[in-house]
Amino acid sequence: MEWRDQxxxxxxxxxxxxxxxxxxxxxxxxxxxxxxxxxxxxxIAPVLQPGNQVDVTWRARLEDHLGSFAVEPIRSRAAGVMDDRLALAGLNAISALLSFALPEREAHPQIYVRSVTLFDLLGATDAWPLAYLRWELALLEEVGFGLDLTRCAVTGSRDDLAYVSPRTGRAVSKQGAGEWSDKLLPLPMCLLGQGPVSDAEILDGLVTTGHFLKTQLAPALGNIPLPAARQRLIDRLSRQG
Known part of the structure; x- marks a missing residue:
């Protein structure tokens, strides 16, 4: 058995x-x-760093064997973010969540393209934390736990959306929330692609995506705890804000 890929x-x-x-x-x-x-x-060790882009050739006698890799470097990202603690935390969080969330040996070309784009944004622009938040949303969608943020689950309206139901993952408007607003998760406008973006909004969004990573995806994987690298990124974002 043999294949080559990037x-x-x-x-x-x-x-x-x-x-x-x-x-x-x-x-x-x-x-x-x-x-x-x-x-x-x-x-070889410097090539095998999380976030680095590589060309790999995999060989094994049988398909279900672990097999071996021959590796050639394409692009080093790890070295480029070593002096940026926030970007380095982002790189580690992305790598850890992909390893956590995706099943082995199953192609996910859409989230692959999004992930490569996000890796390339690290350290290149201050806007990457928003891209990271939207990437977590896309990752949930990719593994079958996507959120429905198109209209209010209570009223059916597309206006004034402000919350997310922690049970269903559906958006809720201020009117629809009523007295239950304190039981709902935040829906910052940046998750809807609207308005200016602040660090506080990004952190609110990560509270919401984190809830579904923890309560929906993790149980499906056998209640494996979320990677600590994700929390380290959130802690660093909080200190920056």
């Missing part, structure tokens, strides 16, 4: 004395793992 490094861990197990998110083969011989060497 992808983003998600994680790497030592395997034996000189090898490493690489987890990479590829466009056509999804999240995939394999052994990299000599992966701890000075030459």
């Amino acid at each position: 992808g983003v490094v998600l994680a790497v861990r030592r395997h034996g004395e000189t090898s490493a197990i690489l987890e990479v998110f590829t466009e056509n083969h999804g999240r995939h793992a394999g052994v990299v011989r000599g992966g701890t060497s000075r030459k």
Whole structure:
């Protein structure tokens, strides 16, 4: 068995004395793992950093084997954000959530393209935290837990949307919320593509996406806790704001 693809490094861990197990998110083969011989060497180790773009060739005797990777570097993103703590936290959060949320060996080309675009925004523009928030929304949609923010679940109106139902993931207007508003999740305008964007709005949005990552996706995966890297990003965003 053999295939070649391009992808983003998600994680790497030592395997034996000189090898490493690489987890990479590829466009056509999804999240995939394999052994990299000599992966701890000075030459290869810098290539196997989360966020880096690589060309990989996977080989195995049988399809269900772990197999091995031959890796060639395409673009180093990790080195470009090392001096930007917020961007580095973003890179780690994206890598960890992709590893957490996506099933192994299943192609997800749309979220792959969105993820590569987001990785490239890190450190290149101050607007990337908003792109990250919208990426989390897209990730929920990709894995079957998308939110319906098109109209109020109570009144059917498209106007004055301000909340999200924590149970159904549907938008709720101020009128529809009534006395139950304190039981609902925030729906910042930036999630609807409207109005100016503040750090506080982005954090509100992450409260909402985080709720569904924790209460919908995590139970479907066996109640695995959300990656700590996501909370570290939120903590750093909070200090910045």
